[in-house]
Amino acid sequence: MIPISYYLMVSAILFIIGAIGVLLRRNALIVLMSLELMLNAVNLSFVAYARLLNDMGGHVFVFLSITVAAAEAAVGLAIILAIYRAKQTIDVDHLSLMRY
Amino acid sequence: MEAFLFWIFAIVGVFCGGMVVWHRNPMGSAIYLVVTMLCLSGFYALLNGALVSVIQVLIYAGAVMVLMLFVIMMLNVQAASEEREGSLPVWIGAGVVGLVVLVKFALLLQYGKPPEAAEEFGTIQGVGAALFSTYVLPFELISVLLVVAVIGAVILTKRRAL
Numbered sequence: 047m048i049p050i051s052y053y054l055m056v057s058a059i060l061f062i063i064g065a066i067g068v069l070l071r072r073n074a075l076i077v078l079m080s081l082e083l084m085l086n087a088v089n090l091s092f093v094a095y096a097r098l099l100n101d102m103g104g105h106v107f108v109f110l111s112i113t114v115a116a117a118e119a120a121v122g123l124a125i126i127l128a129i130y131r132a133k134q135t136i137d138v139d140h141l142s143l144m145r146y
Numbered sequence: 147m148e149a150f151l152f153w154i155f156a157i158v159g160v161f162c163g164g165m166v167v168w169h170r171n172p173m174g175s176a177i178y179l180v181v182t183m184l185c186l187s188g189f190y191a192l193l194n195g196a197l198v199s200v201i202q203v204l205i206y207a208g209a210v211m212v213l214m215l216f217v218i219m220m221l222n223v224q225a226a227s228e229e230r231e232g233s234l235p236v237w238i239g240a241g242v243v244g245l246v247v248l249v250k251f252a253l254l255l256q257y258g259k260p261p262e263a264a265e266e267f268g269t270i271q272g273v274g275a276a277l278f279s280t281y282v283l284p285f286e287l288i289s290v291l292l293v294v295a296v297i298g299a300v301i302l303t304k305r306r307a308l
Contacts, residue, residue: 048152050257053189056156058251060163060182062244067167070232070240075172075218079179082210083163086186089198096268097193097260105273106281108198112205113288117211117295123217124302130221 053094060087074129074136078122084117152192157187172218176211183207193260195268 060083067080089108096104130136163179183206190199214264266272277285 047259048149048192049259051252051255052152052156053193054255054257055248055252056160056189058248058255059160059266062247063167064162066237066240066244070166070236072231073172075214075221076167076175079166079172079214082179082191082301083166083182086183086206089202090186090189093190093195093198096195097263098248098257100261100264100267102267102272102276103281105195105198105268106276107233108195109201109273109277110281110284110288112198112201113292116205117291118208119213120295120299121302124299125215127221128302132241136221 050094050098054091057087057091057094060084060090072137072139074126074138074141077138078119078126081122082115082119085111085118151188153205154186155185155192159189165300173215176215176218179214180207180211183211192262193268197270197273 064080064084064087067083068077071077071080089111092104092108092111096102114134126136129141133140135141162178162181162185166175166182169175169178183202187199191203195218213271223237264272
């Protein structure tokens with residue numbers, strides 16, 4: 047049997063990759079996909095801990111967090127579409143109107 | 147067999163996760179993200195999470211990624227730019243910082259093999275019973291969130307000028 051810490055390490059690696067993507071990429075679509083990657087990594091550690099502690103609460107929370115991620119994807123993509131319509135670009139470096 | 151499957155899923159999943167961030171074209175990133183999600187679904191199956199494994203394939207790899215691919219095709223942003231975003235030192239620096247955080251995690255997370263799973267662990271009966279008894283309030287509230295998200299998405303895309 048695989049120790050639970052291996053699953054948690056895979057989850058940590060995926061989360062860090064996702065965080066690097068959110069911080070370094072400029073394409074808003076890829077930023078959104080990196081965000082999905084981070085959410086998935088957290089789901090994996092939820093399931094791993096549920097297995098370790100023999101408690102199905104972790105599975106319920108994965109269920110809820112997948113729902114939240116689906117809602118986030120729908121609203122996020124709608125926002126990207128609206129931004130693209132208004133500005134003809136989805137480069138997040140060009141979307142700095144509210145910075146000052 | 148379990149170890150073999152674990153390493154296959156781990157290597158393919160992490161490689162494709164890296165490619166999501168590294169690939170220049172959003173379309174390629176989305177395809178790699180689908181593969182990562184399928185690998186995660188395999189992890190859930192290895193961890194006795196039958197229901198979440200199926201839901202991962204249906205909702206994530208199915209519904210959410212189709213929505214994402216649909217928007218990528220609809221926007222049809224100019225073909226992949228030649229120059230990579232961010233210079234190479236920035237990427238290497240980010241990788242080094244990530245590795246340091248990872249080593250810290252590895253020192254912190256020292257768990258052994260899991261206990262023997264119960265008969266109903268992770269099945270539809272088991273998770274369903276927990277969902278409709280202990281966690282019934284969050285389950286009902288999540289439906290409100292879904293309604294809000296649907297209305298928000300429709301209103302955001304309908305308005306002409308932002």
